[in-house]
Amino acid sequence: MTMGGEATARDGRRLRLHVRGAVQGVGFRPYVYGLATRYRLGGFVANDSHGVVIEVEGERASDFVRALPLEKPPLARIDEISVQPVGAVASEGFYIRASDQGRVSTRIVADAATCPKCLSELFDPAGRFYRYPFVNCTHCGPRYTIAERLPYDRATTAMKRFAMCKACAGDYADPDSRRFHAEAIACPQCGPRLSHGIEDIAAAIAAGKIVAVKGLGGYQLVCDARDEAAVQRLRQRKQRDQKPFAVMVGSVDAVAGIADADAAELALLETSPRPIVLMTSRHQLSPAIAPELARIGIALPVTPLHHLIFEALDAAYPLAGESWAIVATSANPGGEPLLTDNREAELRLAGIADLIVSHDRDIVTRADDSVAAVVAGRTQFIRRARGYVPEPVRLARPVPPILAVGGALKSTVTVTRGSEAFVSQHVGDLGTAEGVRVFEETIGHLLSTLDVEPAVIAHDLHPNIASSRFAEASGRRLIAVQHHHAHAASVMAEHGLAGSALALVLDGFGQGSDGGNWGGELLLCERAQFRRLGHLATMKMAGGDRAAREPWRMAASALHGLARGNAIATRFAAQPQAARLHALLDQPGVPVTTSAGRLFDAAAGLLGLCQVQSYEGEAAMKLEARVRAPRSMKDGWTIEDGVLSLFPLLARLAAEGIDPVEGAGLFHGTLAAACVDWIARAARETGVTTVALSGGCFLNAILSCEIERGCIAAGLLPLLPRQVPPNDGGLSLGQAWIAALQLEQYGLEGTA
Structure with missing residues (x-):
């Protein structure tokens, strides 16, 4: 985080602050309101296209500026605070002003798992949110998956169709409420509703049935992870012979029954993105979960619905000396993209799931669960998606606006804006028409959300993959980047390297600059070029x-x-x-x-x-x-x-x-x-x-x-790569960095 300007307030002068970063949809405005009230300041706070704008006036305005980054909400990320003095206007009180429109240069934060306070309310019989599967606040809940565009306000999300009831409207307008300007606020009286009861879901799982459940970023298929017959039925119906399934448990204490986990793995498991974490299996579940593998992917509940399912299972179907564990795998038939639409789910999952549980809150942006491991004490992504996207990778310096379209497998796309590279959620393989459609949909949403018009498109050297064909058909200037050079550059980008580096790339396949089948390469990377050593x-x-x-x-x-x-x-x-x-x-x-x-x-x-x-x-x-x-x-x-x-x-x-x-x-x-x-x-x-x-x-x-x-x-x-996967999920970041270096070295005219 950087702090710009040395402005201080004396004799009641007024200060204007611009805060850039992930500061919309995280309770930042109510936080600012509370802080300004504490220091008895006048003025306002509002979302704008750059982040948040604040004006404060009063004797303790300088104290406010110093305190601002120290007590920020848990999901907020502050990149920069600029401060400048402005003319005093003798404000009476402090208020939250309507958002300003304009060219967007801020960002939306990622979805976050249910926070402890909402979880407490979920199981409080005296509370308004008792057993409500969509309880959330400014510290948790859906963000990126329900956002249509910026600024992040209720009117620009999938929640716009749900008119707030009197109680929710009161919380939304109450500066002392944790839901003050919580855009996804909802309750049983006015919010989204499930198609089936929690007891029905638990009963189906306990009976060995397969249940499709609509989650934050798409539908999941769940079943009893200890029931060998149920897991085998899921494999047969989904046509997934051996590929491992992820497993969800109700609490971190339940992990010990099925895996040997160290402190770092458990800590990663409990972070707000709630990734699936690979751990050493104790082989206590169905052998069909991860056939012949040493590690198993484990996740904790992400949404209130997940918590309610485990609570219902434990209450009605307790296991002697054991904890419930359920398979929780993406509902994507035949390797196609994750399903998000209710009608489509009813059609596509009818032959797979015995029970399909939907709700009436739309998913604007599909996002698979993220998958990670702890390697040498540090997080390594296998799949980067829900909970992390759209958090950007910070680049060493500002670069031109670039769209990089990745490869053919484990596809992601990257859009650069200034010194930020926004790597999309995992899109998947582009071998089907539906996969290509979602790939193009992801590009459109990311460019629209970030309000970016790319100067060039970077793509893989292979001309006959869907991402390269998309680039060729775009009519824009193109930069082709060799596959393994892009792999190397993804590491260089996140570590801020623009000079020389060796690169060892151990991979499956990528077209070489000689047209051959490369995959085990030792390269010397020098700025925008590479030499195969x-x-x-x-x-x-x-x-x-x-x-x-x-x-x-x-x-x-x-x-x-x-x-x-x-x-x-x-x-x-x-x-x-x-x-x-x-x-x-x-x-x-x-x-x-x-x-x-x-x-x-x-x-x-x-x-x-x-x-x-x-x-x-x-x-x-x-x-x-x-x-x-x-x-x-x-x-x-x-x-x-x-x-x-x-x-x-x-x-x-x-x-x-x-x-x-x-x-x-x-x-x-x-x-x-x-x-x-x-x-x-x-x-x-x-x-x-x-x-x-x-x-x-x-x-x-x-x-x-x-x-x-x-x-x-x-x-x-x-x-090693830490912010993106080392596999093809990181390819688009490397393509973007090479394209940026080429533009810097040769200019736009040299890229046709």
């Missing part, structure tokens, strides 16, 4: 894209590369194509890749952990789950002319009878040690000692920690 040794991809879905094919490629192709047919006899794969790999023109993701697939295939994947990253996740202690294999790699080969390691993993636990530990330890050696050599050659670590493989906590630790021991400065 090295890459992982190439491996053949028999069957092209099928090899990314069938790890046994990458294992076969490894055997072929080790001159053991004759063993493919017997090693993978259960696969119909195995008998002919050796001959196919001998033919010219077989696609090759440098992908680190495919290297993980090869290792998992050789160790018999996953032959065919039912979801992206399954083989790598099951390989990570087997690690007990990473161990480096002596002479397990070679580096020649910048090419890092792990074929010596793969030869060890290909040995008959190797224990998968031993092999998984050897793979992780050797790959990490090899990467540190690779980086250290490049650092000696270039003199650059700062290294950005990014790409989807850095979601692997063991690999991440081992490489970071090794870099530090080698005298290097490793930087």
